[in-house]
Amino acid sequence: MSAEEPTIAEAVLNAGFDISTCPVRDVMDHIGGKWSSLLLLVLSTKPHRFGELKRAVPDISQRMLTQTLRDLQRDGYISRHVFATVPPSVEYRLTPLGESLMPALTALVAWAVDNHPRIAEARQTFDAA
Amino acid sequence: MSAEEPTIAEAVLNAGFDISTCPVRDVMDHIGGKWSSLLLLVLSTKPHRFGELKRAVPDISQRMLTQTLRDLQRDGYISRHVFATVPPSVEYRLTPLGESLMPALTALVAWAVDNHPRIAEARQTFDAA
DNA sequence: CAGCATCCGTCGCGATACTG
DNA sequence: CAGTATCGCGACGGATGCTG
Numbered sequence: 001m002s003a004e005e006p007t008i009a010e011a012v013l014n015a016g017f018d019i020s021t022c023p024v025r026d027v028m029d030h031i032g033g034k035w036s037s038l039l040l041l042v043l044s045t046k047p048h049r050f051g052e053l054k055r056a057v058p059d060i061s062q063r064m065l066t067q068t069l070r071d072l073q074r075d076g077y078i079s080r081h082v083f084a085t086v087p088p089s090v091e092y093r094l095t096p097l098g099e100s101l102m103p104a105l106t107a108l109v110a111w112a113v114d115n116h117p118r119i120a121e122a123r124q125t126f127d128a129a
Numbered sequence: 130m131s132a133e134e135p136t137i138a139e140a141v142l143n144a145g146f147d148i149s150t151c152p153v154r155d156v157m158d159h160i161g162g163k164w165s166s167l168l169l170l171v172l173s174t175k176p177h178r179f180g181e182l183k184r185a186v187p188d189i190s191q192r193m194l195t196q197t198l199r200d201l202q203r204d205g206y207i208s209r210h211v212f213a214t215v216p217p218s219v220e221y222r223l224t225p226l227g228e229s230l231m232p233a234l235t236a237l238v239a240w241a242v243d244n245h246p247r248i249a250e251a252r253q254t255f256d257a258a
Numbered sequence: 259c260a261g262c263a264t265c266c267g268t269c270g271c272g273a274t275a276c277t278g
Numbered sequence: 279c280a281g282t283a284t285c286g287c288g289a290c291g292g293a294t295g296c297t298g
Contacts, residue, residue: 007173007174007235008235008238008239008242009170009171009173009174009231009235009238010174011242012170012238012242013170013171013174013185017167017186019188023238023241023242023245024166024167024170024238024241024242025167026241026245026248027237027240027241027244027245027248028161028166028237028241029163031161032157032160032161032162032166033161034158037153037157037161038146038153038154041138041141041142041153042138042142044136044138045136045138045139045142056142057146059148073255074251074252074255074256075248075251075252076247076248076250076251076252076254076255097244097247097248097251100240100244101240101244102138103236104233104236104237104239104240105237106136106137106138107232107233107236107237108156108157108233108234108236108237109137109138109141109152109153110137110233111156111229111230111233112152112153112155112156112157113137113140113141113152113153115156115226115229115230116152116155116156118205118226119155119156119204119205119226121205122203122204122205122226123203123204123205125205126202126203126205127203
């Protein structure tokens, strides 16, 4: 049964991918957002407060930070803890589910770092024509 | 030097991530597109012609198929081979660079398949409140 | 400090029609 | 068969100002 075992790609493809049930779309469409992966990466080092996240990702707007954090929370990647202090503070941290995603995500990031020069080169070559 | 070795996340974060140089953004922003990962997945099984890709991903528009393929080609993930037959046929296949990406990408896909139920559950819980 | 509300521009993406 | 061209909408996302 090992000789003709379908690859992961084949398995997913053969399952068909209706937009409502396809895990690839459901997951990729969310962590593929403009800020999601970056925020997950930041939170993977340690829990952060709202302001810390804003400073860690300088060019994110307050609006998108709030919205992206809520989306990540909704999907169960991160948790939100409110401390009723004065002034108030809110801490965000990865959930176990979020942590379980990190190996795969960092693998992709590591690939990106390694192959970034090659991509830049490919782009130059393509644009030259 | 192994005790305090920075993680991949820390390394990327400490390097700062200007929008022009950050590999995470540069790569994620592209393969995070609506169709990119799906097409790469399809092409990872074997080379496909334009029409085959269209049938393999039924709900993609011709416009987005053309555009996404061109973007993937520009970044060096796939190559395009024209056969001057009648009628004409064009074959797309992964480049070595594209193939080198697949392990990391399929790892993410595998995670998505495994944890899809958990995400759906998290969403339900969140939306209930 | 940690948001929410509003306005507004950009662009991703689909639908349709046309071409070599 | 494998595209290109044009149109249009809706979502994404930035800037600004207000609140508990």
